[in-house]
Amino acid sequence: xxxxxxxxxxxxxxxxxxxxxxxxxxxxxxxxxxxxxxxxxxxxxxxxxxxxxxxxxxxxxxxxxxxxxxxxxxxxxxxxxxxxxxxxxxxxxxxxxxxxxxxxxxxxxxxxxxxxxxxxxxxxxxxxxxxxxxxxxxxxxxxxxxxxxxxxxxxxxxxxxxxxxxxxxxxxxxxxxxxxxxxxxxxxxxxxxxxxxxxxxxxxxxxxxxxxxxxxxxxxxxxxxxxxxxxxxxxxxxxxxxxxxxxxxxxxxxxxxxxxxxxxxxxxxxxxxxxxxxxxxxxxxx
Numbered sequence: 001x002x003x004x005x006x007x008x009x010x011x012x013x014x015x016x017x018x019x020x021x022x023x024x025x026x027x028x029x030x031x032x033x034x035x036x037x038x039x040x041x042x043x044x045x046x047x048x049x050x051x052x053x054x055x056x057x058x059x060x061x062x063x064x065x066x067x068x069x070x071x072x073x074x075x076x077x078x079x080x081x082x083x084x085x086x087x088x089x090x091x092x093x094x095x096x097x098x099x100x101x102x103x104x105x106x107x108x109x110x111x112x113x114x115x116x117x118x119x120x121x122x123x124x125x126x127x128x129x130x131x132x133x134x135x136x137x138x139x140x141x142x143x144x145x146x147x148x149x150x151x152x153x154x155x156x157x158x159x160x161x162x163x164x165x166x167x168x169x170x171x172x173x174x175x176x177x178x179x180x181x182x183x184x185x186x187x188x189x190x191x192x193x194x195x196x197x198x199x200x201x202x203x204x205x206x207x208x209x210x211x212x213x214x215x216x217x218x219x220x221x222x223x224x225x226x227x228x229x230x231x232x233x234x235x236x237x238x239x240x241x242x243x244x245x246x247x248x249x250x251x252x253x254x255x256x257x258x259x260x261x262x263x264x265x266x267x268x269x270x271x272x273x274x275x276x277x278x279x280x281x282x283x284x285x286x
Contacts, residue, residue, distance in 0.1 A: 065169030071096060072162035075111065078152045079130065085148045087124070089132050092156070099164035100126045106133060106161075109141050111153035116141050118157065 076092035100123045107118040117140035121133040142148055192199070 064172075065166065070162070071165040072159050073155065073157050076108075076154045076156050078148070078150055078154065080150060081148065085138055086135050087132065088121075088135060088148075089130055090154065090156075091130050093129070095129075096161060096165050097129070097131050098126060099161060099168055100131050100158075101164075102126075104158065104160045106156055106158040108154045108156045111155050113141065114155065 074092060074094040074096070076090045076094070076097075078088050079091045080089040081087065102123055102125060104123040106121050106123065108121065109116065109118050119135055119138055119141040121135040124132045124134055126132075138148060
């Protein structure tokens with residue numbers, strides 16, 4: 001009898017939990033379908049000046065983003081409120097609340113009153129593990145006359161947060177890609193710094209080889225110039241000798257036109273011998 005009673009209780013628990021799990025799965029699926037990723041991702045693509053299809057491929061690069069998980073829902077607890085209960089401060093262990101921005105819309109239920117409608121609120125500010133919201137009306141999810149207590153557990157729904165989480169996963173992929181690029185550059189820089197002395201010796205050796213090559217080239221050029229000088233000196237002597245020979249030949253082969261009478265008269269004047277008047281021109285013979 002005890003065994004049969006325990007089996008009945010087990011079947012009853014399974015029957016009660018089954019619809020709850022199905023409803024939860026349906027809520028996750030509907031939440032993912034309700035999130036409009038396209039607009040947010042296009043803004044990111046425009047900001048990063050990249051193609052959106054390439055950015056979406058970066059989600060799988062160690063971004064810790066699970067496409068099957070509902071990032072729009074999380075639990076939180078009321079830590080403080082004002083007198084009107086319109087402004088409340090909420091704490092949560094969900095680290096994704098850091099992606100909230102002022103003006104983001106959220107919907108929430110009281111954890112113990114999930115059957116009631118959701119209340120609508122807007123984020124005012126975000127702190128570490130806390131965020132402050134402005135609640136338009138607590139009546140749908142809490143009621144009129146009940147006192148809204150501190151410590152109340154909330155079930156928060158925010159499709160905008162899911163968009164921001166996906167945005168963060170894409171941007172994290174971009175950052176990982178940049179990190180790998182910077183690591184690659186840093187590896188090159190470190191290799192250069194660590195091998196500086198070897199590089200210094202290598203560069204100095206290359207310049208020493210170049211200097212030796214230039215010195216040898218200079219020595220060959222000077223030697224060729226010296227040999228050319230010797231050849232030019234020999235050629236100079238040869239040309240001078242040939243010019244002297246030509247001058248002698250020119251002097252030897254010079255043709256003179258002699259007039260004996262006039263030449264003799266000039267010659268007597270030069271010797272100081274008395275001579276008569278200058279002879280006239282020779283008369284042609286008829």
